[in-house]
Amino acid sequence: MGAVLVLAAGPVALGAAPTPEPTASPGVAGPGAASRAADRGTQLYLENCASCHGEQGQGAQRGPSLVGVGPASVDFQVATGRMPLSHEAQQARRREPVFSAADISALVDHVASLSGGGPQIPRVAPGNPVSGREVFAANCAPCHGATGAGAALTNGWTAPPLYDATAVQIAEAVRVGPGLMPVFPSQVLDDRQVDDVTTYVRRLRGERMDRGGNPLDRLGPLAEGLVAWLATLGLLVAAARWLGRRAGE
Amino acid sequence: MSIRRPPPAERAASRRIVAAFLTGAAGAVGFAVTYVLGGDTRWEGVTLSVAFAGLAVGLSQWGRHLVPTGGYVEEHEGFAPPPFEQTMTTRALTAPDSPVRRRGLLAALGLALTALGAAALFPLRSLLPFDRVRPVRARTDTPWGPGVRLVDAGGRPLRPQDVPADTMVGVFPEGHVDAGDGPAFAVRLEPGRFSRQPSGGHLDGLAVWSLLCTHAGCPVRLYLRGTGRLLCPCHQSSFDLLADARPVAGPAARPLPGLPIEVGPDGFLRAAGDFTGPPGAGFWSRP
């Protein structure tokens, strides 16, 4: 298991090393491309982010400071479509990303260039699902549910379902702790554990997991109870009614 | 003797019934084939369901169309017993030599039976082995105590720096990771934000509380970072860690017990004593 957290190349020297995340790979070719990407990043930031987070990422009334958040956080927020927000909301929800992979990468570099620091975009390698399951049950299942279907938290916050997240996004969320989510730095989960849990979460969404048929959105026993009642009333009682008669018949 | 040809409606019903039974048979065969071919839960369910549904449709068509429904009456004797029978029965039961007239003997018999019944309850006590701790003591004591090191789920002892800010680390008494009443958690908060000091004290903001909800004992593992609050997945009780894990919403009524901690000479975190109260749900003798 040669899982290594490859530190994404520094913000300025991005062009020198390909970013590990394939979807975020800008496909750079040379120094000229690098400067073009940096310009693009600045432009995108000023157009889409600065109004809330401030021109230097210092934060404002409408948006938190981006100082020291790190590339992983920016990539997570933008690549999952949570940012930029289309309207002010308590909790940004996952949607189609607004920008292309290259644009996201440029944006990540720009924000990183504003302050530096923070977790880098992790590089994910295939892990061991058995250990991943244990890590998941101990750290993730309480909020996201053992099935990864997500759950409600207080005050209208939710822990989202995990099925749409890519491997890198999962690892980013673990390292960054977006929103209310706790952070799991390397003292708590080492890189291999992150690889393992990522592998397990990616597997959770697979249809093979729903070996028993329609999973009912994996909502659990009450959804099953509802189905049982529908079947009882709709099929069994209806049959009894058809076999028997009604009053006055 | 001539057997009349059945009318068309009846012949149609018979055909439907045969078709249903044949469908059922096909379903049964399908189930067997699915099984032999390696089995797939969906197809097994569908084929078996078709097998039974075929039976059901055939039988109900038969019951509805080929045999008459209704048209019969059965008399109901009522439950007024025949007076003679009743009198004779009670007389037999209460004849002069009847055992029920021997009040004294009956009382003695009753005493013997009551004693036997009471004695029969004693072996039930063995359901809780005698070498186990008595319930209230078991509920009050936990594996924590002075000098017990804090370990993570994998059994590794923890140093203070293993508990960074903004996260929640499940901690266990060393050697008792699977104990039911041992689970606790460590968090690192800004000491300045405490509106109420943690009952177990804190080491530069690092505080430890029992993980078990004081309402019904579920692990309160939903940590809403930043708000400093915990949420219980079972009944949505919320606890404010900044105010000594006091319940702020939901059905829980008592704060989570804290665990006094210190750093041992080996540099690892260890408990300075047991929880500040019995962990988990409340009970009658809870202090």
Place this chain on the structure above:
Amino acid sequence: MITDRLARALDDRLRLSPIARRALAKVFPDHWSFMLGELALYSFVALVLTGVYLTFFFEASSADRVYHGDYAPLDGATTSAAYASTVRLSWDVRAGLLIRQTHHWAALVFAAAILLHLSRIFFTGAFRKPRELNWLIGVTMLALALANGFTGYSMPDDLLSGLGLRIIVSVVESIPLVGAWLASLALGGEFPSDVMIPRLYVSHVLLVPAVLVVLISLHLGILVRQKHSQFPGPGRTEHNVVGSRLWPSYTLRSLALFAWVLAVLFALGGLVQINPVWMYGPFQPAQATSPAQPDWYVAWGDGALRLFPPWEFRIAGHLVPAPFLPGVVLGGVTFLALYAWPFAERLRTKDRRQHHLLDRPRDHPARTGIGVAALTFYAVLVVAAGDDILARLLRLPVYDLLSVLRVLVLVLPVLAGLLAFLLARALRRGDAAGVGALTRADLRRCAPRPAGPSEGGDGPGGQETPAVDRPGGRIEMWPEGDAWHWRYRDDAGRLVVTGNRAVLSRQEADSAARLAYPGVDRIVVPGPPPAAPAGPIRTALRRWGRAMAAGSLLLAAIVDRRRDRRRQERERADDTAQAEDAGSTGDGRT
């Protein structure tokens, strides 16, 4: 032919025919709601069948096992034997998952069918004398079904059920004085103990099912002894049961229902996933999953635990924890109320008579109102058990939803009960056929006396049950071969119901008919009944059946007919002379 010889061979050795003939002729009312209990019965049979299969693979032990099998995320992991064997059952035993899921679905349907059956019994007053005993047995079976469902849900030792078990243990521990002792005795130590799963297992597969089988036998035995109740209607009195006979009509219908229950359960078991324990993972005391809820039939308890405010109090320095009132007291009160209801109602209405004719729900508005209020109350509790799921689906803050539910659980039952009470009274006073046909006038008529369901017990519903002792019409008796038959024909001649079995003598026919229709005039008619006003199918069937069954006997009967008729006419003359009601003369048609 084979049936005939087999029946004779058995009967020659066991002398069963006197009982068997009565049993085969037992009359079942045709109303569909009488089959709700059968749904529960057949779900139970499905539970036993699938459950026995599961015992071959389930290992009820907390001992460590290493799972090796198809489910990769657990391959090589050490879990309890119970959990490992459940995952193996689901992933590595061919057809194992189908049977496991069918078993679980059957449990959910079983509880639902029991609740429907109980509601039917409640709203129609079928629990009244002489059926209180069966009501008590039924309520006990409901409690056992819930308990066994819960133990079955807990046995796989997965994370979700472990949370549920921990909650139940906490609820038991909340009982004053003895709580901690009870919980420890049951678990053999502190939660989670190593003997907990074997004990759950023994109670799940042996103790409770054995008691259930005994109680079901008693339930059915008493049902047969007491005979069915029935809805009022033409020809139906407190002294008879009108409907179809067990053989062949009800046998076919009941078997059809049985097959249909299995069809639905296996379809669910194959197509809809239930309790995917492999994803939940094994139970660990420090782990949790959300949303956490129990199966629906215990969800009312969980909902009550969620809704109840954080109230704890101390008695002489001793703690009464928050789960005590919503957990222990509510559960106890629920079942106590169910057990006590028939006696409480009798105390209130002072009605000590026997009832074999059922009320319609409208006949007893107070009972209907209270029943609807109770059902609404428990339904809100079940919804409350899913408040976190609802909060997520509706995107509402969970505590806002909790506050709303706390109000609804008190308000909604009162409103629903009141509405049901008023509607029932409007229906009873008016002449509308159903709720849909109620007019505004009907509603206005019931308005002047606004009374809550709680004080409505003075309604004369209990006493007004139409005890039809003299429904009019007449009884006709006739000989056929060496047997006597009788039938009831109402005044208009529209309804003809035949006595369910032939008897040997005219006296027997006479006394059976007098039991079923006391005070109705009885006459002898010459010969088999004319074809009832029935559809062409039934008419044709009767012809066909007669040809098949009677065969040459029919021919003999026709030959003897002349002599028969002469004899019958003589007897009829005697009978009319002796009849209590001299005004009625037989005009038996042939």
